[in-house]
Amino acid sequence: MNVLVILIPIALGLGAAGLFGFLWAYRNGQFDDLEGDAVRILEDDEEPLPPR
Template identity: 50%
Template sequence: MKSLIYLMPVAISLGLAGLGAFIWSLRSGQYEDMDGAAQRILLDDERTQPKDNGAT
């Protein structure tokens, strides 16, 4: 039971640290564009045509 004296503050502080990290991620805009990356991976890249040097 003496170990609870040490474990409870550690558990509460870890929970508060996780909550703080979550709130920070919300405020910094980490969840603004949830579909953008999923859509970008499906789109084709624009292909560039090779330059014609006039050689035939």
């Protein structure tokens, strides 16, 4: 039973840290453009190398 006195506050603290991290990312616009990343990875941005 003594272990629960330690584990419950740790679990609540980790849950609060995860919630804080999610809310921080949401407010900073991390989840605004979900489609753009899927398309951006398919584009070829690099310039072709000049012939030798």
